[in-house]
Amino acid sequence: MATTQSLPPVDQSHKKDLGPISTPERLLLGPGPSNAHPIVLQALARSPIGHLDPLYVELMSEVQELLRYTWQTNNRLTLPMSGTGSSAMEATLANTVEPGDTVLVGVNGYFGNRLADMAGRYRANVQLIEKNWGEAFSLEELEAALIEHRPAILALVHAETSTGVCQPMDGIGDLCRQHNCLLLLDTVTSLGAVPVFLDDWKVDLAYSCSQKGLSCPPGLGPFTMGPRAEAKLAARSGKVPNWYLDVSLLNQYWGSDRVYHHTAPVNMNFGMREALRLLADEGLENSWTRHRANAEKLWAGLDRLGLKLHVPEELRLPTLTTVSIPEGVDGKAFSLHLLNKHGIEVGGGLGSLAGKIWRIGLMGYNSTPENVDRLLNLFESELPSFRQGVAVAA
Amino acid sequence: MATTQSLPPVDQSHKKDLGPISTPERLLLGPGPSNAHPIVLQALARSPIGHLDPLYVELMSEVQELLRYTWQTNNRLTLPMSGTGSSAMEATLANTVEPGDTVLVGVNGYFGNRLADMAGRYRANVQLIEKNWGEAFSLEELEAALIEHRPAILALVHAETSTGVCQPMDGIGDLCRQHNCLLLLDTVTSLGAVPVFLDDWKVDLAYSCSQKGLSCPPGLGPFTMGPRAEAKLAARSGKVPNWYLDVSLLNQYWGSDRVYHHTAPVNMNFGMREALRLLADEGLENSWTRHRANAEKLWAGLDRLGLKLHVPEELRLPTLTTVSIPEGVDGKAFSLHLLNKHGIEVGGGLGSLAGKIWRIGLMGYNSTPENVDRLLNLFESELPSFRQGVAVAA
Numbered sequence: 001m002a003t004t005q006s007l008p009p010v011d012q013s014h015k016k017d018l019g020p021i022s023t024p025e026r027l028l029l030g031p032g033p034s035n036a037h038p039i040v041l042q043a044l045a046r047s048p049i050g051h052l053d054p055l056y057v058e059l060m061s062e063v064q065e066l067l068r069y070t071w072q073t074n075n076r077l078t079l080p081m082s083g084t085g086s087s088a089m090e091a092t093l094a095n096t097v098e099p100g101d102t103v104l105v106g107v108n109g110y111f112g113n114r115l116a117d118m119a120g121r122y123r124a125n126v127q128l129i130e131k132n133w134g135e136a137f138s139l140e141e142l143e144a145a146l147i148e149h150r151p152a153i154l155a156l157v158h159a160e161t162s163t164g165v166c167q168p169m170d171g172i173g174d175l176c177r178q179h180n181c182l183l184l185l186d187t188v189t190s191l192g193a194v195p196v197f198l199d200d201w202k203v204d205l206a207y208s209c210s211q212k213g214l215s216c217p218p219g220l221g222p223f224t225m226g227p228r229a230e231a232k233l234a235a236r237s238g239k240v241p242n243w244y245l246d247v248s249l250l251n252q253y254w255g256s257d258r259v260y261h262h263t264a265p266v267n268m269n270f271g272m273r274e275a276l277r278l279l280a281d282e283g284l285e286n287s288w289t290r291h292r293a294n295a296e297k298l299w300a301g302l303d304r305l306g307l308k309l310h311v312p313e314e315l316r317l318p319t320l321t322t323v324s325i326p327e328g329v330d331g332k333a334f335s336l337h338l339l340n341k342h343g344i345e346v347g348g349g350l351g352s353l354a355g356k357i358w359r360i361g362l363m364g365y366n367s368t369p370e371n372v373d374r375l376l377n378l379f380e381s382e383l384p385s386f387r388q389g390v391a392v393a394a
Numbered sequence: 395m396a397t398t399q400s401l402p403p404v405d406q407s408h409k410k411d412l413g414p415i416s417t418p419e420r421l422l423l424g425p426g427p428s429n430a431h432p433i434v435l436q437a438l439a440r441s442p443i444g445h446l447d448p449l450y451v452e453l454m455s456e457v458q459e460l461l462r463y464t465w466q467t468n469n470r471l472t473l474p475m476s477g478t479g480s481s482a483m484e485a486t487l488a489n490t491v492e493p494g495d496t497v498l499v500g501v502n503g504y505f506g507n508r509l510a511d512m513a514g515r516y517r518a519n520v521q522l523i524e525k526n527w528g529e530a531f532s533l534e535e536l537e538a539a540l541i542e543h544r545p546a547i548l549a550l551v552h553a554e555t556s557t558g559v560c561q562p563m564d565g566i567g568d569l570c571r572q573h574n575c576l577l578l579l580d581t582v583t584s585l586g587a588v589p590v591f592l593d594d595w596k597v598d599l600a601y602s603c604s605q606k607g608l609s610c611p612p613g614l615g616p617f618t619m620g621p622r623a624e625a626k627l628a629a630r631s632g633k634v635p636n637w638y639l640d641v642s643l644l645n646q647y648w649g650s651d652r653v654y655h656h657t658a659p660v661n662m663n664f665g666m667r668e669a670l671r672l673l674a675d676e677g678l679e680n681s682w683t684r685h686r687a688n689a690e691k692l693w694a695g696l697d698r699l700g701l702k703l704h705v706p707e708e709l710r711l712p713t714l715t716t717v718s719i720p721e722g723v724d725g726k727a728f729s730l731h732l733l734n735k736h737g738i739e740v741g742g743g744l745g746s747l748a749g750k751i752w753r754i755g756l757m758g759y760n761s762t763p764e765n766v767d768r769l770l771n772l773f774e775s776e777l778p779s780f781r782q783g784v785a786v787a788a
Contacts, residue, residue, distance in 0.1 A: 007589050007591070008591055008594050010466065010677075010678050010679055011463075011466055012463075013463075014459050014460070014462035014463035014468075015460075015463045015674050016456060016459050016460055016463070016674065017674075018456060018460075018667075018671045018674070020433070020668070020671075021437050021440070021453075021664055021667055021668050021671075023440050023441070023443055023449060023450075023453070023664065024443065024449060025441050026441065026442075026443050026444070026447070028442065028443070028444060030444060032657060033442045033444065033445065033657060033660060035441060035442065036441070036442055036661075039414070041438075041439040041440070041441065041661075042439055043415050044435075044438040044439050044661060045435040045436055045438050045439035046415070046417050046435070047417070047419050047420065047429060047430070047435065048420075048422065048427045048429065048430055048605070048611045048612070049417055049418065049420050049422070049739075050420065050422060050424060050427065050739045051427065051612070053420070053733070053739065055417060055418060056417075059415075059417070062410060062412060065408050065410050066408070066409075066410055066412075068408035069405075069406075069407075069408035069409045069410070072404065072405055074408075082477055082478050082481070082613070083476055083477040083481060083638060084476050084656050084657050084658070084659060085656070085657065086637070086638055086655075086656040086657075087476070087477060087481075087638045087656075090636075090637050090638050114637075117633075117637060118637045120633070121633055121634070121635045121636065121637055122635070123635075195401050197401070197402055200402050209657065211442070211657060217442045217659070217660060217661040217662075218442070218445070218657045218658065218659050218660060218661075219476070219613060219659030219661065219662050239511075239514070239515055240515070241515045241516070241517075241635060242484070242515065242636060243480070243484050243508075243511060243512045243515055244477060244480055244481045244484050244639075245638075260744070261480075262478050262479070262480040262481075263426060263427060263478050263479065263480075263603065263605060263612045264478070264612065265478060265611070265612050265613030265662070266427060266611060266612060267430075267435075267438060267611040267612075267613065268611075268613050268659070268662065270415055270417065273412075273415055274414070274415050277412045277414070277415075280409050280410065280411075280412070283404075284404050285404055339447070345443075345444045345447065350654070
């Protein structure tokens with residue numbers, strides 16, 4: 001052992017003495033992560049196999065095919081990025097934006113701003129079309145902006161997790177083709193839970209996450225790219241300025257060549273495979289109907305309790321409901337109470353909605369009537385004591 | 395349900411009808427992933443909790459502190475990137491390289507080339523210092539290159555997974571400070587298993603992976619950045635040209651502010667927490683000694699069987715042993731035989747070593763005398779039938 005004898009002593013100052021992990025069981029009814037399906041969790045705990053093992057390669061194909069089903073797309077380049085949803089978001093821009101390209105971003109919430117931030121880092125000429133947080137864009141507004149800015153890419157958020165708005169998609173794809181631009185769509189909070197018809201809508205680039213409608217823990221970012229976006233990637237003058245997310249390299253691994261790119265997160269993909277299988281077993285239509293029914297049950301219950309919803313019904317996301325915090329209520333105190341006393345996570349507002357709303361998620365495995373009842377009961381029984389002065393006034 | 399009545403029919407063509415997942419138990423003795431510790435696998439299957447949950451925030455601090463111990467560093471900015479080791483590799487460059495900076499990369503294997511590719515994507519002036527695959531750099535060679543190229547960053551691979559070489563580190567940090575450049579080190583195949591003294595070696599930037607010395611599945615990329623690299627990041631003229639890996643944003647989440655950046659892969663971090671705890675329980679010194687002892691047992695056994703190792707003993711990595719494929723043996727056929735008949739994965743060569751070597755990993759949980767014996771027995775009993783003509787000559 002001559003090689004270790006000359007080593008300096010090991011510094012023990014950062015050696016924390018810890019017991020085994022002990023995380024609590026939570027019911028995650030916030031903006032995500034949502035609870036994962038128990039079968040998905042069991043799949044995560046399987047022994048890893050090699051990222052080039054023939055059996056793993058088979059599993060990759062299954063994941064790709066079921067993602068196509070879930071997104072309703074025939075896109076060849078459909079795969080989970082080896083990072084969270086934000087990495088897949090960045091991949092849509094990193095692969096297609098060339099310096100100076102105009103990217104028009106619809107900003108009606110937090111994630112529109114993130115898209116704009118990312119596009120700028122790839123040296124796009126970033127233009128914004130903005131709406132209040134809680135509204136959606138009309139076709140007329142989008143067309144006027146396309147005419148004004150002549151973008152190479154229009155980026156929109158289908159399901160804004162920060163506001164609970166579902167962007168109507170009718171006609172947008174046709175508009176983008178008329179104006180010769182790619183349509184990029186955030187489906188983070190819609191995939192698997194809310195109707196998404198990627199090809200029918202003529203979407204060229206989309207991304208999502210694993211931890212919402214798919215009932216898998218966070219860690220993978222489904223990504224898809226259609227032929228028009230592929231053509232833009234192929235016509236790039238230089239390499240994609242991001243190695244990890246470079247789809248031209250990733251396609252050599254996920255495509256028929258199976259060339260090593262990076263060591264895949266195999267266990268997360270075990271989970272994703274099971275999550276997508278369970279969704280296909282249920283059937284997309286059934287999953288959409290279930291999410292809608294449980295959301296309507298929640299909305300009706302909140303209405304009965306006299307609570308106001310932030311988004312008009314016709315734009316509301318079934319997966320994420322934004323509730324206006326009543327005047328005189330410390331919203332943060334109530335959500336901490338739900339977490340610490342009842343093990344239930346409910347989200348707060350982001351950005352311009354911070355302190356003004358709660359965000360209630362009913363996503364994937366968690367979209368059940370029982371969860372709706374449990375939460376409504378707690379709002380009914382425990383919220384009154386968080387209303388300042390209510391007891392006095394009553 | 396008015397909103398779903400006008401939807402197009404769901405296309406069932408990609409709806410694969412699959413049974414429950416059924417992956418085999420493999421013994422992964424290749425270049426990684428390696429098998430994960432069963433306790434780590436169980437941690438992956440815990441119910442997720444929120445990425446801003448106070449209890450998750452506590453777990454993040456535990457992971458950071460134990461990573462500092464494992465790397466032997468006091469670096470404040472020490473955290474697991476939410477991607478695989480390659481994402482952490484890219485993070486070291488993305489955060490510190492500004493366009494036109496000279497990055498000098500030591501290329502004596504596959505991963506040096508990857509560093510060079512990545513640095514180029516961040517518009518560095520990339521310069522290479524090259525050695526044969528299986529050799530290491532001398533201080534004199536490195537100093538001459540530093541004088542010639544005057545780089546802002548010298549990037550080296552401590553443990554070259556493609557060749558099995560461990561780069562001696564004595565004096566390199568001092569050289570870099572004399573020549574005013576940052577030292578960036580790949581510790582993917584050394585962290586936790588081979589002595590690494592990051593601060594003592596005056597390393598400014600380093601990265602690793604979860605699936606080798608740490609006995610966790612692939613999916614997280616430990617990253618660390620010292621004060622000199624932090625200063626370079628702080629002095630950047632613009633934003634980091636990569637949102638997902640931007641350490642100035644990530645530090646707001648991992649630092650005391652706990653500002654939301656992305657939804658963390660919480661289950662992978664459950665596993666990482668347990669992996670680091672188990673390593674600390676064993677003690678770094680004991681883990682290093684164990685890896686060394688099992689590697690020496692393997693080397694002696696391979697020598698007894700008349701097999702040649704690709705790397706001279708003084709440069710050999712205890713974690714990854716490269717074995718020259720004997721003349722007349724179809725190396726790929728033998729490793730496929732091991733996989734399909736015995737469930738054991740052994741790697742092949744990459745790049746200039748493709749078809750010439752096997753790569754045998756003894757990493758983390760898999761570095762045991764029993765695994766060494768099992769593999770040596772198979773080499774002894776089954777390799778002869780893969781030697782063409784041997785039976786005839788005997």
